[in-house]
Amino acid sequence: MPKISAQEYKTKIEPVWCPGCGDFGVLQAICNALSAKDVDPKNLVFASGIGCSGRLPPYVKSYGFHTVHGRVLPIATGIKVGNPNLTVVAVGGDGDAFAIGGGHIPHTARRNPDIKYIVMDNGTYGLTKGQGSPTSPLGKAYPGAPYGTTEIPLNPIAMSIAYDVSFVARAYSGKAKELAEIIMKAMDHRGFALIDVISPCITFYNTYKELPPQLAVIPETHDPRNRADAFKLALDGSKIYLGVFYQNERPTYESRLTGLSEKAEAASIPRLNEIMLDFT
Ligand SMILES: Cc1ncc(C[n+]2csc(CCOP(=O)(O)OP(=O)(O)O)c2C)c(N)n1
Ligand code: SF4
Numbered sequence: 001m002p003k004i005s006a007q008e009y010k011t012k013i014e015p016v017w018c019p020g021c022g023d024f025g026v027l028q029a030i031c032n033a034l035s036a037k038d039v040d041p042k043n044l045v046f047a048s049g050i051g052c053s054g055r056l057p058p059y060v061k062s063y064g065f066h067t068v069h070g071r072v073l074p075i076a077t078g079i080k081v082g083n084p085n086l087t088v089v090a091v092g093g094d095g096d097a098f099a100i101g102g103g104h105i106p107h108t109a110r111r112n113p114d115i116k117y118i119v120m121d122n123g124t125y126g127l128t129k130g131q132g133s134p135t136s137p138l139g140k141a142y143p144g145a146p147y148g149t150t151e152i153p154l155n156p157i158a159m160s161i162a163y164d165v166s167f168v169a170r171a172y173s174g175k176a177k178e179l180a181e182i183i184m185k186a187m188d189h190r191g192f193a194l195i196d197v198i199s200p201c202i203t204f205y206n207t208y209k210e211l212p213p214q215l216a217v218i219p220e221t222h223d224p225r226n227r228a229d230a231f232k233l234a235l236d237g238s239k240i241y242l243g244v245f246y247q248n249e250r251p252t253y254e255s256r257l258t259g260l261s262e263k264a265e266a267a268s269i270p271r272l273n274e275i276m277l278d279f280t
Contacts, residue, residue, distance in 0.1 A: 022199030025173035033183035049092035053120035070100030098134040111253035122201035130204030167193035218243030
């Protein structure tokens, strides 16, 4: 198969995002990474939750599943278990991932399916016109919270390290080259990879000016296998670090399931239809 260019990974469907939305940079970085990794679109699935970011799957040449709000991780896990040969990428927003869907992160981490989760984190609920989200700063006023938010924000990186997500990284949509490199590293990782991508919502929480001075690349001396050091970087409030914080290679969910049905066969556990015969 001839190599597909990044441009060719984009479908003809025009994104409906506002001009200047950070999600354009994420889409571009995804296509750059797919092209560099030479991923066959026939073996590629994008699954998404609901939100502006959740609209991404039809924009990429792949199979796509626009699922329900907060439920992308169980669905992506099911896709991977159903066909472990597929490259499975889950996408969505910070509301989708860390509010309604937050309960799925620890259990996906425990299972460790080989799926990649790209969270487009804009600190607001964009699609529903600007409410505070789990990553909104305390006191930030939004159209949907005119007197300012009243909750302290989550730290998605520290939370993911605490849950032992096996690959944890942060990137910025405005640095598409670096973001593509992190996506490629996540693709090389065998297991559940979560990338928290700061992706500004130009319409409801425009952080394009305030962000760049706060960003810093994780020092090259950092060893992502060192969980304590990863926590230190994640909790360092003086900077917003970009790069791979934590990586813990371990068996994937699908590899642990291998041979399970044969074991059940060998144990001659009655099949459901045989059990049902007792009731007919
Ligand atoms: C069960 C359910 N509850 C609420 C909604 C309404 N809803 C749609 S998208 C969304 C939040 C989107 O915010 P986020 O996940 O951060 O994505 P963004 O739009 O910012 O990309 C909400 C609350 C819904 N669709 N389904
Ligand atoms: S509302 Fe915000 S997140 Fe949604 S498309 Fe517009 S800029 Fe992007």
